[in-house]
Every structure is written in C-alpha cells, then in structure tokens.
C-alpha cells in the first residue's frame with residue numbers, strides 16, 4: 001500500500017508508527033502538499049495528508065479512519081481493544097491528541113503570517129488555550145499509569161506520543177516535559193520503540 005504524507009506531519013506519523021507496529025509494508029509518497037497545482041487534491045478532496053492508497057486503488061482518509069482500518073488487517077500489536085467501552089476510550093485519547101494538534105497547527109499558522117499586523121492575538125490565545133487545557137487533561141488522565149489506556153501499549157499512546165513530540169518539534173519553548181513529568185515519562189518510554197525512533201519529524 002502507498003501512504004501519501006510528509007515526514008513532518010504528526011497525523012502521518014501516527015499512521016507510520018501504526019504500520020510499523022503492525023509490520024505492514026508500505027511506501028511513503030512525499031511532496032504532494034507543495035506541488036503546483038497541489039497534487040494531493042487529486043488524492044484527497046480535502047487536500048490533506050495522510051491518505052492511504054490500497055493495492056486495489058481505494059483511497060482512505062483521515063488518519064483516524066486509516067489506523068482503524070489497519071488495526072483490522074491483522075492481529076499484530078493489537079492496538080485497539082475489542083471491548084466496546086475500552087475501544088471508545090482509546091479512540092477518545094486519539095481524538096483529544098488529534099484535536100490538540102489541530103489547535104496547535106492553527107497557532108503555528110497564525111504566528112507565521114508574513115505581515116505581523118495581520119496576526120490575531122485573540123485567535124492565537126483561543127487555540128493555545130485548547131492546547132493547554134487538553135494537555136493538562138491528558139496528564140490528569142494518565143496519572144501514574146504506565147500506558148494511556150489499560151495495561152498495554154495502544155493506539156492511544158501512539159496518538160498522544162506523536163502529538164506531544166510534534167509540539168516539541170514546532171514549539172521548542174513549550175516546557176510540557178517540566179510541567180507534566182508523567183507525560184515526559186510516557187514519551188521517553190515510547191521513544192525506546194523502533195516505530196518512534198524511525199519516524200522523527202524533520203524539516
């Protein structure tokens with residue numbers, strides 16, 4: 001299968017880590033976001049990565065749909081529990097991690113506006129507030145547990161780890177590791193996995 005994506009995208013990283021954990025072969029197609037015209041529009045009408053192309057040509061998006069599909073392909077890793085309630089809780093972690101990223105990306109784009117006078121501090125504060133509240137909530141939920149949900153590594157850990165590491169990559173002054181030692185401990189443990197080591201954001 002073919003994964004359309006960039007090596008900086010945290011949503012793409014979540015999918016790449018899932019593919020590696022589940023030992024599924026794939027090729028990464030890069031450069032689709034910056035083409036002229038942007039090539040990704042022909043792959044995903046939303047113009048976003050990740051998009052996964054199956055061998056029969058079927059295209060899947062977004063990242064949550066992709067990882068859910070991948071989990072059903074084989075039992076390796078068992079990243080989403082079968083139990084309905086546990087499954088919902090894992091997907092809720094994922095939703096929070098992805099939503100925190102959505103807000104963080106809006107902050108990044110606003111602060112990168114070419115003309116500083118066009119920046120809206122109110123917009124930045126609103127979305128930074130979502131990032132801060134969600135991170136505090138994630139830390140509270142994790143408490144002293146070894147893993148985000150249940151007693152084993154799941155998609156929840158992949159989503160939270162990918163999100164926090166992207167925030168560290170794009171906002172090096174964000175001191176979340178100091179503020180939330182339990183999140184720091186989790187991410188340090190995740191970084192011992194081959195799947196995380198092989199997928200650092202670059203660029």
Ligand SMILES: N[C@@H](CCC(=O)N[C@@H](CS)C(=O)NCC(=O)O)C(=O)O
Pocket residue numbers: 008009010011033046047048049050062063064098
């Ligand atoms: N909800 C989507 C978000 C994907 C997303 O926002 N991807 C960014 C890259 S990090 C993108 O493609 N941005 C290009 C654009 O929005 O035009 C998912 O989980 O896959």
